[in-house]
Amino acid sequence: MDNLARKNSDGKETLLFDLSQTTVRDMNQFLHHNLDKSNVSNIRIIHPDGAHSIAVGLEVPVNIEIEGHAGYFCAGMNKQANVTIKGNVGWSVAENIMSGMVRVKGYASECAGASGHGGTLIIERDASLRCGISMKGVDIIVGGSVGNFSAFMAQAGHLVVCGDAGDGLGDSIYEAIIYVRGKIKSLGADARIEPLTDEDHKVLAKLLALAGFKHDTKEFKRVASARQLYHWNADANQEY
Amino acid sequence: MCGIVGLLIKNPAMRDELGELMLPMLIGMTERGPDSAGLAVFGDRISKGKVKFNLFATSADFDWNLFEKAFDSHFGSIADLTIKGRHAVLSTTVIWESVRDWLVHSYRRELTILCVGSSMDIYKDIGTPGQVAERYGFKNLHGSHVVGHTRMATESAVTPQHAHPFTAGHDFCLVHNGSLSNPNSIRRKLEPLGIHFDTDNDTEAACRYLEWRLREGDTLEQAVQSGFEEQDGFYTFLMGTENKLALVRDAFACKPAVVAENDDYVAISSEFRSLARLPDIKNARLFEPAPEELYVWTI
Numbered sequence: 001m002d003n004l005a006r007k008n009s010d011g012k013e014t015l016l017f018d019l020s021q022t023t024v025r026d027m028n029q030f031l032h033h034n035l036d037k038s039n040v041s042n043i044r045i046i047h048p049d050g051a052h053s054i055a056v057g058l059e060v061p062v063n064i065e066i067e068g069h070a071g072y073f074c075a076g077m078n079k080q081a082n083v084t085i086k087g088n089v090g091w092s093v094a095e096n097i098m099s100g101m102v103r104v105k106g107y108a109s110e111c112a113g114a115s116g117h118g119g120t121l122i123i124e125r126d127a128s129l130r131c132g133i134s135m136k137g138v139d140i141i142v143g144g145s146v147g148n149f150s151a152f153m154a155q156a157g158h159l160v161v162c163g164d165a166g167d168g169l170g171d172s173i174y175e176a177i178i179y180v181r182g183k184i185k186s187l188g189a190d191a192r193i194e195p196l197t198d199e200d201h202k203v204l205a206k207l208l209a210l211a212g213f214k215h216d217t218k219e220f221k222r223v224a225s226a227r228q229l230y231h232w233n234a235d236a237n238q239e240y
Numbered sequence: 241m242c243g244i245v246g247l248l249i250k251n252p253a254m255r256d257e258l259g260e261l262m263l264p265m266l267i268g269m270t271e272r273g274p275d276s277a278g279l280a281v282f283g284d285r286i287s288k289g290k291v292k293f294n295l296f297a298t299s300a301d302f303d304w305n306l307f308e309k310a311f312d313s314h315f316g317s318i319a320d321l322t323i324k325g326r327h328a329v330l331s332t333t334v335i336w337e338s339v340r341d342w343l344v345h346s347y348r349r350e351l352t353i354l355c356v357g358s359s360m361d362i363y364k365d366i367g368t369p370g371q372v373a374e375r376y377g378f379k380n381l382h383g384s385h386v387v388g389h390t391r392m393a394t395e396s397a398v399t400p401q402h403a404h405p406f407t408a409g410h411d412f413c414l415v416h417n418g419s420l421s422n423p424n425s426i427r428r429k430l431e432p433l434g435i436h437f438d439t440d441n442d443t444e445a446a447c448r449y450l451e452w453r454l455r456e457g458d459t460l461e462q463a464v465q466s467g468f469e470e471q472d473g474f475y476t477f478l479m480g481t482e483n484k485l486a487l488v489r490d491a492f493a494c495k496p497a498v499v500a501e502n503d504d505y506v507a508i509s510s511e512f513r514s515l516a517r518l519p520d521i522k523n524a525r526l527f528e529p530a531p532e533e534l535y536v537w538t539i
Contacts, residue, residue, distance in 0.1 A: 050513030069512050069526075088526060090512060091496065109528055110493065128528050129493050147493070148531065 005040070012041035020047040024054055036060045050090065055083055058100070072109075075102045078119060094121045097138050110147070113140045116157065122211045129166070132159045135176055141211040151178050151223075152188065160207050162215055170223050178223040179204050181215055190229040194222045242404075242417040243269025243390040244497070246478045246508035248485045248537050249383075254504055259381030261518060265507065266369045266378070266388045268514025272417075273390025276403035277372040278364025280413040280480050282539075283383035285359045291336040293343070294354035294362050296400055297326040302350055304328055314342060324376055327354075327363055352401055352438070357411035359482045364389075364403035384539040387480035389415035396441045406444045408435075408451035411482045416443040417495040417510055420473035429470075446471055450479070464488050464534045478508060486536045493531035500524040506537045 006014045017027045027045070036059075045066045048054055052071035055064050058081035066074070069087035076095040085093070088106035097116040104112075104123045112131045113121040116138025123131075123140070129147035132140045137156040145163030152168070154176030164182035171188020177200070178191075187193070196204070196217070204217045245265040249255050258281070266277060286292050297304075304323050311319040311330070315338070320331040332339060336356055343353060354362040363376040369390045373379065389404035396402050405413040420426075423445035427437060435448055449470060453463035460479075464486075474494035479486040487508055489497055500507045500515050502524040509515050512526070529535050 049516035050511060052513070069516070071511060071513050088512070107526075107528070109496070109498075129531070149492075 008041065010041070011039070013039050014042040014044065015040050017043065017045045018047055019045060019049065019051055019054075024051050028053065028056060031055060031058055031062075035062060048087070052090070055081070058083070061100070069106070078102055088125075093123075094119075094138070097121060107144075112142075113138050116140070118157075120210060124211075126163065132157075132176070135159065139207055139210075141207050141213065143211070143213055145182065148185075149188070151176060151191075154178070158203065158207060160204065160211075160220075162208075162213055170225075172229060173223075173225045175225065177203075179217075179220040180223060181220050184221070184223070187223065190226050191223050192226045194224050196220065196222045241272050241392045241394075242415075243272035243510045243514070244415050244417050244476060244478045244508070245269060245388040245390075245510075245514060246386065246480070246485050246487070246506075247388075248385040248506045248539060249504070250506070250539070251504040255384055256382045258383050258386055259377075259379045261505070262381070262386050262388060263373055263379050264517040265509055265514045266373060266390065268517075269388075269390040269510060270369050272510055273392045274368050275393055275398045276364065276366045276391040276400070277369035277389065278362065278391075278403045278405055278415075279378065279381075279386055279388035280355070280360050280362045280405045280407070281381045281383045281386045282359050282411075282480060282482060283361065283381075285482075286331055290331050290333050291339070291356065291358060292329055292331045292361075293336075293339060293356055294360075295328045295330060295343070296352040296354050296364075297328075298350055298352065300326055302326065307347075307351075310346070311342075314346075315339075324363075326365075327376060329361060355407040355411075355413065356409075357482075360407070360411045360413060360480070362405055362407060362413065364405065365400045366398055366403065384483075385480060385485050387413055387415055387478055387485065395419055396439065399439075401439050402441045404443060405480070406441070406447035408448045409455060412447075412451050412454070413480045414443065414447040414450065415478050416446060416475055417497075418473060418475035418490065420446060420471055420475065422472040426470060442473070446475070446477065450477075460484070460486055460536060461534055468532060476510070483539045484536055486534060487529055488534050489529055489531050491532045497529050498526065499529060499535070500526050 043064045048068045050071045053073045056076040059079045061080040064083045066085045070089045072090040075083040079098045080100045084103045091109045092111045094102040095114045097119045099119040101120045107125040108123045108127040110128045112127045115134045117136045121140045124143040126144035127146045131146040131150040133152045135154045135157045139158045141160040148166035149168045151170045155174040159178045161180045165184045167186045168188040170191030201217045322329040404415040407413045420442040423442035426445040476489045476495040476497045
């Protein structure tokens with residue numbers, strides 16, 4: 001491997017991967033097969049240059065910092081790891097995240113956090129279309145706005161949007177909860193705006209604090225399922 | 241899947257480097273489109289009163305010398321021919337319709353007309369983007385803007401004619417990432433109007449539709465707006481005209497695009513990784529174009 005190891009004050013090691021020298025495949029193989037046997041607690045990845053599949057499928061608690069823009073599927077299927085991308089990400093960042101935390105300092109493209117089961121995804125700027133599509137328990141906190149069709153068929157977890165939301169927000173949503181601070185261009189089928197409960201304020205405050213976003217929870221609207229699509233209604237004549 | 245790339249050089253001092261700057265972008269999209277590649281490059285306008293045809297020979301054995309003589313004897317005018325393998329640029333003062341009719345009548349099987357106009361050249365062929373670039377010397381191209389494409393065919397054959405860019409009219413081209421579900425109904429609408437199709441490719445339908453709208457007097461915005469109604473499917477379209485690059489994504493933004501802009505250039509690609517080698521990309525303004533919004537850059 002072309003990686004450089006450095007001893008930290010706590011006796012653990014920091015590794016450096018330069019993706020202009022090492023392939024993503026070689027790096028990921030190390031992360032999958034050797035990391036848990038090593039003394040490494042921190043990893044820096046430089047020159048990502050939009051490469052796909054950086055740090056996918058991690059299963060150990062490790063801190064990873066990516067210095068630049070990453071491509072598709074970055075930190076997908078993440079378990080336990082704490083991944084920070086100091087740039088933008090392409091499609092499907094933290095797709096199917098199970099646990100741990102993924103933080104994007106820049107913008108995220110489409111399908112951020114898609115089908116995520118757990119853990120936390122923080123996007124400091126905007127997220128594009130279909131953010132949190134089919135989310136199943138992940139908490140997604142977006143500092144900016146989200147694009148159209150976000151939280152489509154979202155089943156569980158929370159989507160916090162500090163900016164605006166695009167068309168069709170929460171279309172066919174199940175039990176996930178969305179909090180939006182700005183404007184909602186339009187709601188999807190079966191999504192409705194509801195008042196925040198005391199519990200909502202607590203959950204939202206915790207999520208905002210986790211992300212480091214300083215907003216008053218009173219500024220947010222809650223969007224959740226009207227549960228009208230849960231049961232087949234033959235009288236609806238296909239109109240919802 | 242396919243890859244699209246576009247580059248418009250704002251800083252005139254960098255226009256000699258157009259090919260060199262664009263080449264890593266095109267090759268960077270090889271995984272999205274490994275079976276064919278092509279580009280339209282907009283360079284210097286040819287002198288007034290002239291028109292140029294970009295021609296592609298069906299066979300590598302095509303005799304360009306014989307073609308040149310046939311042209312001279314038919315029109316009584318000397319053909320100005322620049323040949324790169326199976327590709328040639330024919331510049332002439334002869335009225336363009338006469339040349340087109342003669343080419344179609346005499347060389348229907350041997351030659352494909354890639355484009356007609358005064359500032360655009362088109363190169364497209366089968367092979368990886370790297371191979372096609374090498375074959376036609378993409379690295380040495382210069383000009384103000386370029387529209388490029390790497391193809392992974394999903395709906396029609398892999399031939400040089402089916403590669404992108406497609407063109408219609410003069411100095412207009414279009415590349416496409418996506419697939420249209422109603423190219424045949426668009427075609428059935430246009431053919432009775434006398435609009436001829438060269439291939440069964442879905443992108444050609446979009447290209448000819450939009451050029452038809454422009455010829456009918458629509459602005460680019462109006463043409464694209466009517467395309468939203470008429471074209472059914474997924475698409476990111478990148479279009480080139482003599483002095484513009486234009487980009488549009490379908491309502492669902494199903495196909496990707498990313499734009500990088502600074503004082504020197506505007507660069508467009510399907511994915512950021514093919515922009516990563518551009519000079520000073522770290523300080524460029526990066527953004528993802530919104531669905532159903534037309535982005536236009538003028539040289």
